[in-house]
Amino acid sequence: MPHTLAEKILLAHSDVADLAPGDLVTVRCDLVMANDVSGPIAFRMMEKMGATKVFDPAKIVMFADHFAPAKDARSADLQRQLKAWSEAHGVTHYGQGRGGIEHTVLVEDGWVVPGMVIAGGDSHACTYGALGAFGSGLGSTDIAACLVFGSFWQMVPATIQVEFTGSKRPFVTGKDLILAVIAELGVGGGTGAVLEFVGPAVPALSIDERLAVANMAVEAGAEAGFFPADEVTAAYLAGRTDRSWQAARSDPGASFARRVRIDLDAVPPLIALPHSPGNVVPVTEAAGQPIDQVYIGNCANGTITDLRQAAAILAGRQVHPRVRAIIVPASQKVYRQALAEGLLDQFVAAGAVVSTPTCGACFGGHMGVLAAGERAVTTTNRNFKGRMGSPGAEVYLANAYVAAAAAVAGEIVEPSAVAEGVPA
Amino acid sequence: MILEGSAVVIREDNVDTDVLYPGAYLNLADPEQMKPYLFEGLDPTLRDQLRGETILVVGENFGTGSSREHVPHAMLAWGVRCVLGKSFARIFFRNCINLGLPAIVCPDAVAAAEPGAVIRIDTDAGAVTVGAAPFRAAPLPPFMRDMLASGGLVDWARRRLAQAG
Numbered sequence: 001m002p003h004t005l006a007e008k009i010l011l012a013h014s015d016v017a018d019l020a021p022g023d024l025v026t027v028r029c030d031l032v033m034a035n036d037v038s039g040p041i042a043f044r045m046m047e048k049m050g051a052t053k054v055f056d057p058a059k060i061v062m063f064a065d066h067f068a069p070a071k072d073a074r075s076a077d078l079q080r081q082l083k084a085w086s087e088a089h090g091v092t093h094y095g096q097g098r099g100g101i102e103h104t105v106l107v108e109d110g111w112v113v114p115g116m117v118i119a120g121g122d123s124h125a126c127t128y129g130a131l132g133a134f135g136s137g138l139g140s141t142d143i144a145a146c147l148v149f150g151s152f153w154q155m156v157p158a159t160i161q162v163e164f165t166g167s168k169r170p171f172v173t174g175k176d177l178i179l180a181v182i183a184e185l186g187v188g189g190g191t192g193a194v195l196e197f198v199g200p201a202v203p204a205l206s207i208d209e210r211l212a213v214a215n216m217a218v219e220a221g222a223e224a225g226f227f228p229a230d231e232v233t234a235a236y237l238a239g240r241t242d243r244s245w246q247a248a249r250s251d252p253g254a255s256f257a258r259r260v261r262i263d264l265d266a267v268p269p270l271i272a273l274p275h276s277p278g279n280v281v282p283v284t285e286a287a288g289q290p291i292d293q294v295y296i297g298n299c300a301n302g303t304i305t306d307l308r309q310a311a312a313i314l315a316g317r318q319v320h321p322r323v324r325a326i327i328v329p330a331s332q333k334v335y336r337q338a339l340a341e342g343l344l345d346q347f348v349a350a351g352a353v354v355s356t357p358t359c360g361a362c363f364g365g366h367m368g369v370l371a372a373g374e375r376a377v378t379t380t381n382r383n384f385k386g387r388m389g390s391p392g393a394e395v396y397l398a399n400a401y402v403a404a405a406a407a408v409a410g411e412i413v414e415p416s417a418v419a420e421g422v423p424a
Numbered sequence: 425m426i427l428e429g430s431a432v433v434i435r436e437d438n439v440d441t442d443v444l445y446p447g448a449y450l451n452l453a454d455p456e457q458m459k460p461y462l463f464e465g466l467d468p469t470l471r472d473q474l475r476g477e478t479i480l481v482v483g484e485n486f487g488t489g490s491s492r493e494h495v496p497h498a499m500l501a502w503g504v505r506c507v508l509g510k511s512f513a514r515i516f517f518r519n520c521i522n523l524g525l526p527a528i529v530c531p532d533a534v535a536a537a538e539p540g541a542v543i544r545i546d547t548d549a550g551a552v553t554v555g556a557a558p559f560r561a562a563p564l565p566p567f568m569r570d571m572l573a574s575g576g577l578v579d580w581a582r583r584r585l586a587q588a589g
């Protein structure tokens with residue numbers, strides 16, 4: 001029977017002879033990840049299970065990233081537990097100053113290769129789909145079982161094929177592609193399914209842009225979202241990992257729950273209005289809204305590509321006096337690369353604040369949370385009510401060009417307007 | 425498994441994890457400490473309705489967003505016995521089942537439920553009654569029924585470990 005790529009990956013990680021969407025299967029994971037929020041609860045659950053040993057310490061990675069550097073004594077204690085547990089079980093632990101945001105670091109440090117199944121104690125585990133891996137976002141109790149047994153239960157998802165055609169317009173990035181997909185599917189439209197990203201426009205997308213796309217598959221409700229591995233994937237992985245992998249695609253004749261086509265020639269820079277990632281409109285429709293903060297960072301759009309885009313707008317310009325601009329490289333590697341390229345200096349010279357890699361204010365934790373009545377433009381992936389602080393604040397999601405342009409203009413604006421030196 | 429309780433109703437669709445339990449309180453790991461922040465971004469007064477055995481009645485794509493298990497932990501700590509919805513976001517659904525909190529899909533029953541209504545749910549048969557009105561829900565797969573019957577994934581794992589010796 002022909003299978004989609006998702007079905008093939010799950011079949012290779014289970015003990016059943018065949019499977020189809022809707023089947024309940026036990027899926028082996030190649031890697032289990034948790035963080036300072038999901039990890040400590042998982043450890044407690046593992047204790048309740050009466051388990052003392054993990055299934056394979058070499059396949060487990062822990063990240064202090066959500067509240068790191070610790071914002072208060074409680075957060076510090078979570079990070080202390082994470083580190084102590086990692087030491088006790090002999091698993092890799094990325095602490096402050098060593099890694100950065102979990103999803104970015106797993107990808108850039110070569111932990112992820114195409115065809116893997118990764119159980120992540122975080123909903124944006126779908127990010128690994130940028131490299132053609134099946135990243136499953138799970139809660140702490142699921143993660144506890146993964147730590148003990150190396151497997152999780154799973155209903156086999158259907159596959160929605162998303163085809164990207166045409167070519168990107170100026171100031172359009174991976175962020176706009178996925179916002180266009182979410183606008184098309186709706187925030188619940190991917191429930192029970194994975195998104196498979198294909199089409200003639202894909203080879204031109206860098207891994208950084210694919211990260212941005214795969215990352216927000218969950219914002220359409222999907223279980224995962226991935227790009228079948230290609231030459232771009234191979235070039236990215238060369239020298240980055242010694243894990244073996246093979247490229248795979250959906251079989252001809254595989255059955256898809258739905259097919260969607262996004263023509264890039266018709267996609268302008270987009271923005272998601274408060275309070276849903278599905279409230280997507282062209283930036284022009286939101287233009288003129290005064291803003292208080294810009295936040296460029298997070299696991300979707302805190303890559304070197306995003307920082308270069310931000311610098312293209314901010315270099316030689318000034319952040320508007322009304323605006324706080326906060327720039328958060330997603331990892332230590334991105335941070336050092338930006339340092340080496342002189343981007344951080346350009347940001348600081350423009351009046352922006354550069355933070356250490358952290359999840360920070362992306363989830364309303366620390367390092368730039370919003371007050372009631374404030375409005376922010378961010379490159380993050382969620383603009384739920386209260387996501388970045390007060391429920392009375394408003395968050396607009398957009399790409400790094402749009403965010404940087406808003407920082408300069410003090411209001412939402414088409415990046416082309418700022419780039420041509422005509423801020424409103 | 426048979427569950428009975430009085431309805432607390434959240435009508436909106438796409439209610440996300442961040443309004444159900446804001447990120448600022450994710451540095452708490454004990455369910456008792458999580459209780460005061462449930463529904464904080466949605467409507468804190470909803471907590472006042474959580475008295476005794478509660479069936480939480482919700483709309484479409486409930487629990488969309490984050491994997492934070494704090495939401496069902498806090499619900500259980502408040503005495504929520506079951507979440508009855510039009511549909512659930514994937515991770516929220518998993519988290520509920522794993523913690524032994526039945527999440528049952530039955531759009532017609534949701535539409536019929538008014539706050540305070542007495543709701544009775546037979547999770548094995550897929551039978552839901554709201555007051556005296558009967559509705560049919562899709563029964564859960566046997567694996568999930570089994571897990572719920574024993575209180576969730578923790579107990580399921582305990583048994584599996586015991587069998588392995």
Ligand code: SF4
Nearest residue numbers: 124298299359362363
């Ligand atoms: S950066 Fe934001 S979305 Fe990404 S893992 Fe951290 S909190 Fe979650």
